[in-house]
Amino acid sequence: MTTTAKVKQTEVLRRLPPYVFAELDRLKAAARSRGATLVDLGIGSPDIPVAPTIIDELARAARDPSAHGYPPFRGVPRFFDAIGAYMQSRFDIAVDPPREALALSGAKEGLAQLVMSLCGPGDSVLVPEIYYPVYARSAWLSGAEVSWIPMRARDGFVLDLDAISEEDARRARVLIVNYPNNPTGARVELEFYERAVAFARQHDLVLVSDLAYSELTFDGSPAPSALQVEGASEVTIEFHSFSKTFSMAGLRIGFAVGNSDAIEALAAYRTNTGYGTPTAVQHAAAFALDNRLELVPPKVAAYKARRDAMAAAFEAEGWRIPVPDASMYLWLPVPEGVDDWSWVQTLIDEDGVVVTPGVAFGAGGKGFFRISLVRDAKTLTEAAKLIAGRRSRMTI
Numbered sequence: 001m002t003t004t005a006k007v008k009q010t011e012v013l014r015r016l017p018p019y020v021f022a023e024l025d026r027l028k029a030a031a032r033s034r035g036a037t038l039v040d041l042g043i044g045s046p047d048i049p050v051a052p053t054i055i056d057e058l059a060r061a062a063r064d065p066s067a068h069g070y071p072p073f074r075g076v077p078r079f080f081d082a083i084g085a086y087m088q089s090r091f092d093i094a095v096d097p098p099r100e101a102l103a104l105s106g107a108k109e110g111l112a113q114l115v116m117s118l119c120g121p122g123d124s125v126l127v128p129e130i131y132y133p134v135y136a137r138s139a140w141l142s143g144a145e146v147s148w149i150p151m152r153a154r155d156g157f158v159l160d161l162d163a164i165s166e167e168d169a170r171r172a173r174v175l176i177v178n179y180p181n182n183p184t185g186a187r188v189e190l191e192f193y194e195r196a197v198a199f200a201r202q203h204d205l206v207l208v209s210d211l212a213y214s215e216l217t218f219d220g221s222p223a224p225s226a227l228q229v230e231g232a233s234e235v236t237i238e239f240h241s242f243s244k245t246f247s248m249a250g251l252r253i254g255f256a257v258g259n260s261d262a263i264e265a266l267a268a269y270r271t272n273t274g275y276g277t278p279t280a281v282q283h284a285a286a287f288a289l290d291n292r293l294e295l296v297p298p299k300v301a302a303y304k305a306r307r308d309a310m311a312a313a314f315e316a317e318g319w320r321i322p323v324p325d326a327s328m329y330l331w332l333p334v335p336e337g338v339d340d341w342s343w344v345q346t347l348i349d350e351d352g353v354v355v356t357p358g359v360a361f362g363a364g365g366k367g368f369f370r371i372s373l374v375r376d377a378k379t380l381t382e383a384a385k386l387i388a389g390r391r392s393r394m395t396i
């Protein structure tokens with residue numbers, strides 16, 4: 001295929017830093033071309049199928065011709081009703097969904113669109129120094145800058161909001177937080193959100209809470225919502241996802257909820273660039289929310305059993321790992337004295353196990369790697385043995 005001078009990505013797109021996951025794909029493809037079979041614990045794409053009852057509802061809705069035209073821009077009434085009931089029963093928060101919620105084709109695009117609807121050149125976004133890539137990339141795509149919020153192992157990966165400089169706080173339009181956290185598995189209590197909401201008020205910015213892992217907690221205590229803080233909806237918008245909780249990653253569905261002006265900005269961006277989220281998928285998601293008390297516990301039990309199987313396998317090999325209380329990941333230190341990329345590449349090339357280097361989540365992730373719990377316990381146990389064995393041989 002030829003390239004022409006006319007097809008030229010914008011300056012902004014070309015200047016984005018390389019996407020680490022693309023480099024990981026290259027390493028995987030190279031290993032596969034040499035005949036390797038890989039156990040891919042890199043990307044966090046759930047292997048557990050969507051519940052049959054959700055699929056039945058999807059099929060039913062898809063057969064109804066009223067779902068075949070363009071969907072309403074913001075969301076179908078049934079999905080709004082389910083969001084309202086969920087926010088009430090799960091978090092004890094009363095929301096008026098048509099005004100304070102919006103259907104999305106996944107939290108990721110919603111997060112990006114929100115940043116792009118609120119920020120432009122001269123603005124800045126406060127992003128954790130260990131972060132889900134879209135937070136920073138959407139800021140850069142909008143022409144805004146990123147200021148990093150310290151997020152350290154010694155603080156249990158809870159953001160140090162006090163360490164944000166006055167200057168960074170003054171320039172920021174948006175502050176993004178994500179707990180339960182990808183990739184570290186850290187979680188916070190309501191007290192953290194109280195401080196984040198107070199920070200947003202004090203510095204006149206929008207608090208964006210990414211709650212994609214809200215239901216995946218393992219100690220029986222549910223994760224809070226930032227919107228539970230008194231008056232939070234004056235400054236807060238929150239993003240929810242069906243990808244992990246209901247394994248619906250491939251159906252692309254989520255929602256935003258919270259401050260009505262932020263919802264309005266997001267809706268304005270979306271209306272100008274696309275249509276709403278497919279109607280049939282919204283019906284399936286509404287069904288999932290309405291039946292969460294039956295559908296979620298088996299998911300939590302599965303990820304917990306996988307986490308425990310891996311932790312036990314590591315321990316049997318003499319490595320006591322930090323065991324997270326939430327999410328579907330293990331976040332582990334790269335062996336001392338070993339370069340992050342050599343570690344990941346050796347695991348792929350020598351052991352056939354794919355993990356993600358921590359630097360995929362920003363400079364703050366250096367020295368760590370992430371394992372996604374997206375295979376059954378037996379496969380994960382085997383992988384843990386291989387990883388632990390490699391660690392003993394590579395540790396200096």
Ligand SMILES: Cc1ncc(COP(=O)(O)O)c(C=O)c1O
Pocket residue numbers: 044105106107108109132178181182210212240241242243249253254
């Ligand atoms: C922290 C976080 N937020 C958002 C998402 C994306 O969610 P969705 O699939 O709903 O776009 C992910 C997916 O891995 C994630 O880890």
